Amino acid sequence: MLVYKTSFFSVYFGDAQSSLPRDFLMTPCRKEELWQEKPLGAIKTQLQLEDLVFLKQTHSTLGEVVSDENLSALMRYKPEGDFLITQRAQTGLGVYTADCLPIVVYDKAHNVMGMCHAGWMGTVHKVIVHMLQRMQKEYGTDLEQIQILFGPSAQACCYEVQEDFRGHLKDFSFQERVLHERSGKLYFDIPLCNKLQLLECGVKPEQCDFSYNTCTICVDGFCSNRRNRESMNRQLTVAVLNKKI
Numbered sequence: 001m002l003v004y005k006t007s008f009f010s011v012y013f014g015d016a017q018s019s020l021p022r023d024f025l026m027t028p029c030r031k032e033e034l035w036q037e038k039p040l041g042a043i044k045t046q047l048q049l050e051d052l053v054f055l056k057q058t059h060s061t062l063g064e065v066v067s068d069e070n071l072s073a074l075m076r077y078k079p080e081g082d083f084l085i086t087q088r089a090q091t092g093l094g095v096y097t098a099d100c101l102p103i104v105v106y107d108k109a110h111n112v113m114g115m116c117h118a119g120w121m122g123t124v125h126k127v128i129v130h131m132l133q134r135m136q137k138e139y140g141t142d143l144e145q146i147q148i149l150f151g152p153s154a155q156a157c158c159y160e161v162q163e164d165f166r167g168h169l170k171d172f173s174f175q176e177r178v179l180h181e182r183s184g185k186l187y188f189d190i191p192l193c194n195k196l197q198l199l200e201c202g203v204k205p206e207q208c209d210f211s212y213n214t215c216t217i218c219v220d221g222f223c224s225n226r227r228n229r230e231s232m233n234r235q236l237t238v239a240v241l242n243k244k245i
């Protein structure tokens with residue numbers, strides 16, 4: 001478990017030790033029940049959260065803007081979606097993963113937080129681009145002024161795909177760069193595929209921070225669907241704006 005903190009926002013990067021069952025995270029529950037659950041109570045204290053929102057993640061390109069008006073409905077009903085955006089302080093935006101990639105986007109100029117869940121399917125359907133477009137539409141986000149943090153995910157050292165996976169990438173100009181061939185096997189580079197999509201949108205490489213992007217398959221201590229298909233536990237990534245500006 002690691003916490004990234006600035007005076008403007010904080011991000012919690014969880015691991016297997018502080019993971020929770022996927023079913024619990026997907027199922028609607030009351031706010032009080034949320035905080036009683038380990039490790040959510042501890043994350044609440046550490047990040048000084050008032051609220052915490054998760055969606056029913058379905059590898060889509062859909063997402064929600066969390067506002068004063070819809071917060072309690074989102075917490076109570078957990079609609080389907082794979083990104084969350086907010087300008088609300090102390091409102092945690094959460095994703096849960098086991099090999100998929102959590103991407104945190106902070107827009108300093110407008111004090112807006114975005115949190116995206118990008119598995120291979122979300123990645124090939126450009127879920128991160130959908131989230132950025134929504135941030136631009138809702139808040140006028142300038143992509144040259146955002147900061148991006150990549151959480152733990154499967155990486156090209158381990159993430160084997162079949163030959164027909166190439167078909168999913170046929171519309172990307174950088175297809176060859178995100179597929180690596182080694183000893184007759186093919187590996188997909190999820191973090192790089194998302195980074196290259198960001199660069200195509202005008203983001204600069206120095207805006208992307210990969211310090212927390214550990215490989216969940218070959219590094220012990222993370223939930224990994226590839227390494228342990230039986231486990232339904234998911235590690236959490238939670239991002240929050242510390243204050244209203």
Ligand SMILES: [Zn+2]
Nearest residue numbers: 157158215218
């Ligand atoms: Zn690896």
